[in-house]
Every structure is written in C-alpha cells, then in structure tokens.
Amino acid sequence: MDMLRNFPGIIPVNKQASIYTGYINICNEDYRIHIELPDKKNLEELQFSCDWKLQQLLHGYTAILKQRLKQCTTLCQYLLEVKSLVERQLEGRQQVQQRGSSQVCAQLLGEVEHLGWDRLVSIDARFQTLELQCKDKKGRQHILKVTLSPQHPRVAPKCVVDLPGQFHIQWKSTSNLEWLYEQFEVAMDSYQDFIDVMEELDRKTWILEPEKPVYSATYRRIAVSTSVSIQISVDYRHPRVLPECRFLGADQAVVPLRESLNSNLHLWDEQKGLLENLQVLLGTELPSPATSSKEEFSVECGICYAYRLDTELPNQACSDARCGQPFHQTCLYEWLRALPSSRQSFNTIFGDCPYCSKPIKVKMPVKK
Numbered sequence: 001m002d003m004l005r006n007f008p009g010i011i012p013v014n015k016q017a018s019i020y021t022g023y024i025n026i027c028n029e030d031y032r033i034h035i036e037l038p039d040k041k042n043l044e045e046l047q048f049s050c051d052w053k054l055q056q057l058l059h060g061y062t063a064i065l066k067q068r069l070k071q072c073t074t075l076c077q078y079l080l081e082v083k084s085l086v087e088r089q090l091e092g093r094q095q096v097q098q099r100g101s102s103q104v105c106a107q108l109l110g111e112v113e114h115l116g117w118d119r120l121v122s123i124d125a126r127f128q129t130l131e132l133q134c135k136d137k138k139g140r141q142h143i144l145k146v147t148l149s150p151q152h153p154r155v156a157p158k159c160v161v162d163l164p165g166q167f168h169i170q171w172k173s174t175s176n177l178e179w180l181y182e183q184f185e186v187a188m189d190s191y192q193d194f195i196d197v198m199e200e201l202d203r204k205t206w207i208l209e210p211e212k213p214v215y216s217a218t219y220r221r222i223a224v225s226t227s228v229s230i231q232i233s234v235d236y237r238h239p240r241v242l243p244e245c246r247f248l249g250a251d252q253a254v255v256p257l258r259e260s261l262n263s264n265l266h267l268w269d270e271q272k273g274l275l276e277n278l279q280v281l282l283g284t285e286l287p288s289p290a291t292s293s294k295e296e297f298s299v300e301c302g303i304c305y306a307y308r309l310d311t312e313l314p315n316q317a318c319s320d321a322r323c324g325q326p327f328h329q330t331c332l333y334e335w336l337r338a339l340p341s342s343r344q345s346f347n348t349i350f351g352d353c354p355y356c357s358k359p360i361k362v363k364m365p366v367k368k
C-alpha cells in the first residue's frame, strides 16, 4: 500500500522509516499524529499518538483499534482503518445534530401554534430567531425578538426588547414561548405610564433628539425657542417626577428660563404630565407641531450649513440678541482659530461672530 498516495501529510522523519509524523486529513479536517514503529515486521508494537481533537473522536475505540492492528500488515492499512473509523464517528455526530435541530424545529412550531400565528412577525430560515408582536393597552405595537438556544427548551432563549429597563426572564427546562410572551406582556405593562408620558411630549412638542425616539430612550431634547432647547432625562420607574433638566443655547436666552424653572420648582405636580409641568415651570408654552414647523427649531449651523454634524447639534449661539446665530462648537472653534484676530486663553477662544462681528467665545471641543 502506498503511504505517500494515501497520506501525503505523513512523512518518515528518520532513515529507517521507523518514526512518522505529520497530519492526517479526515473529512476535510487535519489532525496531527505521530507514529513510532520500532519493528516494521511487528506492527503490534506500533505507538500511536495524536492531537486532542482526534483523541476525542477515538475515545472508547482503543480495544477495536488494537484488534484491527492485529489484522493489518502495513502501516498504511492501519491508518486507513483509523480513518474510516473516524469518518463513521463524524457521520454519526452529524446525524445526531440534524435530528436534534429538527426536534427543536418541531417543538418550536408547536409552541408558535399554541401562541397564535398572528403574533409571529418573522422567523429566520434556520428557525432560530423569531420576532413576536404584542399590543399594549393603548394599541401600540411592541416587538419581542427571541433567539432560541440549540438546546431549546432546556436552555433559556435570548431576548431583545425595546423597553427602558432590563428584561430579565424566568426560565425552566419545561418553559415555552407562551410563558416568555406572558412575561413580556407583564414587563410591557409596567412601562405604560412612562410610555404615555413620553409619547405626549413626542406628539405635542418638537423633539430635536433622539431623531426617532424609541421606547427605550429615556431622554428628550425639546425645542423651547429657535435658539434654546431643554434636555430632560426621565426616570422610567417614576416618569412623573421632576426630570433632570439641562438647557442648551445662548446664555442670554437660557438664563431667564433657568431662573423661572428654579423659582417655580414647588409648582411641579406629579399628578400631571411632564409637558404641562414643564410649561408651568418655564412660564412659557413649548412650540408645538400644531402651530409651527420643525425647521424653525432645527436651525442649521451658520458655518457648515448642516444641522447634524456627526452627533453634534448647533448649540453654540451668538449672544447678541439681534443675531443669535447658532453654530456647532467644532465649526465655530475651527473658524475662530483660523483667524489672526482671535485670541486663545486656556481652552477658550475669543473672536468675532462670523455673522454680526460682535464678540463671541467658544470652548475647545472635547475630542471623543
């Protein structure tokens, strides 16, 4: 038998050809082996060692291999025996895996059937990831994205949801999709007040950020006037409590608003919605989509003429009341730095507004 033809990866490493080493390829996988053959005439004295992967595959077959070795007359013959044994092992494993995944598949279809097909939005070709829809009390659609474990239902699936808090699931080896769905409904219900409160803001004010609010987003940047916005961070567990507020805009416009907010804090009423409370505290009505257009508030930067620069919004405004032109911090900083008339002191640069030439200053942007 021809060693070189059958096992080109295994070569003798000494003149007597009593030691062989190299790789054996089985089902497109290389396994490292080492063979010592002290007496060529007596194959039974052969010492065979191999890498960990092959050891795993041959585990439990030592007696069989010994038996085969007795019947073989050449090393090549013996290696062919090893090879065919491993091939059968690998084939068997594949069948078990296929049977396993078709069982998961049948189980899954049964669970979806039970849950109701109308709740299934999508499922991938491998029957591993599925999206379930759920309507809340106000008829809003929520999606539960489930990735099943190959050992489903013994191992808990992974879930992705769009809710402000964590979604921890309870799971036992006898649990099913219906149980998961019920837990999602409970979680979803617990955020209804938060979603109601946020949705009122989204509907009745101009939200500058996030661009497209999702249920998990707990902050909003709301337009107050053309040059001022307020950013609020809402506690989703207590959505009607006074949120953290931060103003963005030119100082002379922000100062009176901040003063109004601080002096009216006692008027905050947790029985009311965020919108109503904010308007009371600011002493002004917030611009509404019913009476204005968003372009009035998403005023572009006076230097690059864009509104969004990466994630930066134009929140540096000229403090001259007649100008009030907003700029991106980065744009204004670069602009002033390039002019010889500007002067820098520590991390602040002082110069003239590119629009009205009145004095303007800007801090060096923090590199992200």
Ligand SMILES: [Zn+2]
Pocket: 301, 302, 303, 304, 305, 306, 309, 327, 328, 331
């Ligand atoms: Zn800009």
Ligand SMILES: [Zn+2]
Pocket: 318, 319, 320, 323, 324, 325, 353, 354, 355, 356, 357, 358
């Ligand atoms: Zn100006």
